[in-house]
Amino acid sequence: MPEYKYLSGFGSHFASEDSRCPNALPEGQNSPQKCAYGLYAEQLSGSAFTAPRTENARSWLYRIRPSVVHQPFERYDKNPFLTVNWDEQHPNPNQMRWNPFDIPAASKTVDFIAGLRTVCGAGDVRGRHGLAVHVFLCNSSMTNSAFYNSDGDFLIVPQEGSLDITTEFGKMYVKPNEICVIPQGIRFSVAVDGPTRGYILEVYDGHFRLPDLGPIGANGLANQRDFLSPTAWFEDRAVQGFKMVSKYQGALFVASQNHSPFDVVAWHGNYVPYKYDLAKFMVxxxxxxxxxxxxxxxxxxxxxxxxxxxxxxxxxxxxxxxxxxxxxxxxxxxxxxxxxxxxxxxxxxxxxxxxxxxxxxxxxxxxxxxxxxxxxxxxxxxxxxxxxxxxxxxxxxxxxxxxxxxxxxxxxxxxxxxxxxxxxxxxxxxxxxxx
The missing domain is CATH 2.60.120.10 (Jelly Rolls)
Incomplete structure (x- = not known):
């Protein structure tokens, strides 16, 4: 297992910088006239600017190149099984049960993006109201490519095989009986080691949060401190033809760029990817x-x-x-x-x-x-x-x-x-x- 470092807590405002670049985070302001190390300041907003403070979600990223440096997006038609067309089948009220979904044979190379399959869902992705349930069935790592979801949050549940996930905020290693959440818009790449299968819950409305405890009181269920977010990690890597895949209004698009998007040297905020170990749930x-x-x-x-x-x-x-x-x-x-x-x-x-x-x-x-x-x-x-x-x-x-x-x-x-x-x-x- 990789020796990754994490920050603990759910919904907290974190600050993290790669140890190779001390003092990369500016003090006293978010966007100084010139950032340390010649970095670019970029804000990632997961809520409206004027959302109440308790619901306001955003992070500041200090990166080697701004994320806008890419070629135009074009249709990406290599996965016809990712969909938001809820009208393609006649409604069916019957109880449904699926036998285990097939993982691709070793003779066929399928990465995380190509292995996404939509099982069911509801709502309107353009109106930001609804959800979708997917499975992922893959056997190879994403190479010189990254993915982000413009439509909503991904809650990812590995079932067979572990996920070695690189995000703009750092790295996460997620194994079965753990989950992770990649909020809307955050770029990530998934590496696997052999046959891999799991489930995804995608929501278009708002973001995931901990449920209110009500009469339970202050303690119980999932504890805030058991949620882990990655610490800053970056690579300054030139890559000709790096593929940036976007899920936008239910369709896939791809743009080419000449560098890795995982070049965030430092960041701070409360809009971050996170993981959680289900074994820590207090029943x-x-x-x-x-x-x-x-x-x-x-x-x-x-x-x-x-x-x-x-x-x-x-x-x-x-x-x-x-x-x-x-x-x-x-x-x-x-x-x-x-x-x-x-x-x-x-x-x-x-x-x-x-x-x-x-x-x-x-x-x-x-x-x-x-x-x-x-x-x-x-x-x-x-x-x-x-x-x-x-x-x-x-x-x-x-x-x-x-x-x-x-x-x-x-x-x-x-x-x-x-x-x-x-x-x-x-x-x-x-x-x-x-x-």
């Missing part, structure tokens, strides 16, 4: 009776304008103790006004130990009923209720949204991973009614 659970709502497992949220209703929540189901009395402990049968996309990083999910596999996924759309299969129901209904560990060696997660998501043609047809027999897992549930 809150019932110690009396009944099954708590999955909202108690929310790691990050992107709120909507309606209080308590999210554009997207990132929820995990980590190892924990289960101690409820006189209670059906697994998730209850349920119909929801939210859309629920689930994935499995490793292990066996407690409510469906067969069929729902690492690297696969499921989607339960608005008001589509779902819940445990018969085996899980029978076992939990008749189990001796004593304190027990559940989900050891398992990490499942959910992307939950208040928007009704449509499945893409790739997700429903092209990938050939949709399990047409998923509905059968509930057909054996019996009529146990007795008077």
């Amino acid at each position: 809150i659970n019932s110690v009396s009776f009944d099954h708590c709502d999955p909202s108690i497992f929310t790691v990050l949220t992107c709120p909507s304008t309606r209080y308590g209703t999210a554009i997207a929540d990132f929820v995990i189901f980590p190892p924990r103790w289960s101690v409820q009395e006189h209670t059906f402990r697994p998730p209850y049968y349920h119909r929801n006004c939210m859309s629920e996309f689930m994935g499995l990083i490793f292990g066996r999910y407690e409510a469906k130990e067969g069929g729902f596999l690492p690297g696969g996924a499921s989607l339960h759309s608005m008001m589509t009923p779902h819940g445990p299969d018969r085996q899980c129901f029978e076992g939990a209904s008749n189990a001796e209720l004593k304190p027990e560990r559940i989900a050891d060696g398992t990490q499942a997660f959910m992307f939950e949204s208040s928007l009704s998501m449509a499945v893409t043609k790739w997700g429903e047809e092209t990938c050939s991973k949709l399990d047409a027999k998923y509905y059968e897992c509930w057909q054996a549930l019996e009529n146990n009614f007795k008077i």
Whole structure:
């Protein structure tokens, strides 16, 4: 593992400079007449200039060349499976489950950008309202190329293989059971070591933040100090034909430039990429009776304008103790006004130990009923209720949204991973009614 350095804290205003260039950060002002070392000052804004101080997101970058130094953008048509066309398929309210998505064979070289696949989504990317769910399926590193998303934030969940990510702010190494967030507009490049697979939650509205704790109090769930941001690192490297790929209004564009974009010598601000280790999540659970709502497992949220209703929540189901009395402990049968996309990083999910596999996924759309299969129901209904560990060696997660998501043609047809027999897992549930 690379020896990367990180800054700790969520939403903090950080300052970092590469040790090779001490005093690169100006004092007392953001944009002096002349920056140290002949650097250029550049501001990256993730919110409106006049956003309230608590919501204002921006960073100042001190770089060798400003990011404007590139040739014109042209259409980049090498990945037809990244889309915002939510109307290409007829709506489908059925329960959906995908077997593990295929990673490209070793004989075919596919990097992170070429391996992006949109599974489902909703909203209007131009109106900055909505979300998309993607998977990435790749086996090679990005070479002399970088990527940025003009449409929104990427929350990246590695499932197989680790991601060695270089950003304008520095480097991050993200392995399975960790996540990272690359906010809108930040440029990055992904290196991998062999077969790599994972999930991405993209939001167009605002940015991810920690959920309010309410009656929980000051502590619990994900702690601010456990989020890590990279420290400044730069390369002054001339590269003829370096490719800068932009995702803009759902389409890909590419521009050529003659240098590496990772030339930020120093930076300060609160608009930064970050990573988080899911093993550090502090689980809150019932110690009396009944099954708590999955909202108690929310790691990050992107709120909507309606209080308590999210554009997207990132929820995990980590190892924990289960101690409820006189209670059906697994998730209850349920119909929801939210859309629920689930994935499995490793292990066996407690409510469906067969069929729902690492690297696969499921989607339960608005008001589509779902819940445990018969085996899980029978076992939990008749189990001796004593304190027990559940989900050891398992990490499942959910992307939950208040928007009704449509499945893409790739997700429903092209990938050939949709399990047409998923509905059968509930057909054996019996009529146990007795008077």
